[in-house]
Amino acid sequence: MRALRVALALACVATLTSAHPAPPLVNDDAITAPGLPRALSEYRFFTGTGTASPSPQLIGYGLRSPLFSDYTEKQRFVYLPAGQRATVRDNGEVAFPQGAAIIKTFGVGQGAGFRPIETRVLLHRASGWEALPYVWNADGSDAALKVAGTRLALTVSRTSGAAVDISYAVPNKNQCKECHQSGSQIVPIGPVWMNMAFADPETETRFISRATMPGTALAKWPVWDDPKSGPLAVRARAYLHSNCAHCHNPAGSASNSGLYLSYSVADADTALGPYKRPVAAGRGSGGHDFAIAPGAPERSIMVHRMNSTEPGVAMPEVGRSLVHDEGVALIRSWIASLPAK
């Protein structure tokens, strides 16, 4: 014990005296030990101010079709503990070893102008995944745990560049689970290989070097807003997968609705919504009969709920206070393109 302490002290001295100090290692104990670290800095995912200097142990990634979150910018990282590998399954789901973490920061501004608002961490512990939200302080020196969530006044920019003031909701710990639930487990949502993107080939190679890849290469899904990446129907399905299917699947929070919107659901399946009548929708129905009325977006409950910001109507139920105009337009076009029976 004493020897270890001396060694650690020496390591500290070495760091302090070095001309280019190596960044501190990610704190594996904070990830794996039971308990709720009060400050984001305890994990040592980032050094310096904000998230500009991620630990070299983190691997950045993006999503080709992401969840809409009130036009905020997002930075995503995965952390794999030393010597451990991820596994990309044959269906593209990424399985992470114990001790892994996924770190997602929401903020405003792009590139060097990015200002972090909150960072959500998913920690793969012996007991399963733990989901925790941290809110950044004003000077960006650290972020504090907010298990009960909070609301923040925030100005975001629409795609047009127009600024809009919103009441931004940081989810509470339970709301993290609402979206990340699969059966009784908490699971990551984003990392599905077909939907993952990397800033450059080097980063992708780094990820692959830490992962066991499936025998057969998996074709990437289209990018929801890039017509060159695929036809309308598949782009719409990729969008629904990222924005709805985390709850709308047989093991998710909306399992009881029978409306299942994963990318893998067959187009003709009633579970996807065509001619599917609502259950438990209340005024969310908007007076319409079907989740999707093929050929008639104006009579489709799906569009009505995506196009609303009213609690009790709006879908998703949490995570946005604005309508995603571009997403609604995509789903409208897709439903309009579907042949009516």
Next chain:
Amino acid sequence: MKRNFAAIVALMACAATSPLMAKDIPVAAGAGAQERLQEALILAQPGDVVMLAEGRFELTDGLSLDVAGVTVKGAGPTKSVLNFAGQLAAGEGLLVTSDNVVLRDFAVEDSKGDAIKSKGADNIVYHNIRVEWTGGPKETNGAYGIYPVESENVLIDSVLVIGASDAGIYVGQSRNIIVRDSIARFNVAGIEIENCFNADVHDNIATKNTGGILVFDLPNLPQQGGHNVRVFDNVVVENDTPNFAPKGNIVASVPAGTGVMVMANRDIEIFENVFDGNGSSNIMIIGYRQPFDDAKYQPMVRNVRISDNVHGKTGFAPKFDGGDMLAAAFGGTVPPIIWDGVGGADAGIVSSDGVPALSLGMTRPDQPMESAQPSLAKLDGNAAPKLPQIVMPEAMEAAIR
């Protein structure tokens, strides 16, 4: 010393997992209630009681509880009020997703969506709770008042629900259910049991709703094939509020003035209820009338036993298609029991109530009313109840004693 310390640590570790350490967590009303109460619900440990103080909790977001074995207890359904009039997000007021939870002695007012939802929450107890949309029946009210779904062992006891734009008390896709000693008024459906197995609905008052008590089954859902539901000893009177459900929802098809409606279920018993003042009919037994694409779904009703009910004035203001013509044909009022007739004698619909029963003479559940062949039906046969009583685990009953 060292050994003592180890012993103490071991004792503490042990106690941390046992209810001996259970504690009361008082939560005050007033400013900052959202974060204060939500934090208490998150940090509570199994066995703890989150104690809502007397007063109004003005909430800005949905609340949720995901810790098993927690009790949320207020000072009474008029004293501790969770008010969601200023709610900015979430599909319900309070969401429970853990097992063995007891909710009691508080109120939920004016939630934007459902009031209290419990999903996948086994052994849940709702006791002495008031849910109310304070502006009266309106289409813009939330859908469900008390809303357990996908759960096993659901006990709803002594609650009051007013103003739900769908069902006041709604139990969906669950098993082993008791709804008792409760009051539902000014909802579209007072009490609704949907896609459920094994339920007792008894000693409730359903009045001033559009329909009093509904037992439904719908297609394209994970749990379907509703069966074994007993509706008994209820007072189902003057359900005459015009239907204010948003169109598209199944309850929007319930005619005002419905007492009990059974749709697409099997093995149902309706006995010893008091019916009066339901203008459409006291008991309606119909199949699922919409087109559907679901090979596993059974749209017709089978095996309903009706006995020992008291039928007051009924059928004087039928609000369903063809109702006026039927009333005219049968002497001015529609008979107190209406059955779509699908399945004929093989459907096993029997009544010993001694009141007229009308068969619509349909051969398919989705047959248009225009081609119905209405006639008085003899629903002879043994109508005596025979389904077993629903029993809850003893700990759930103990929680409300």
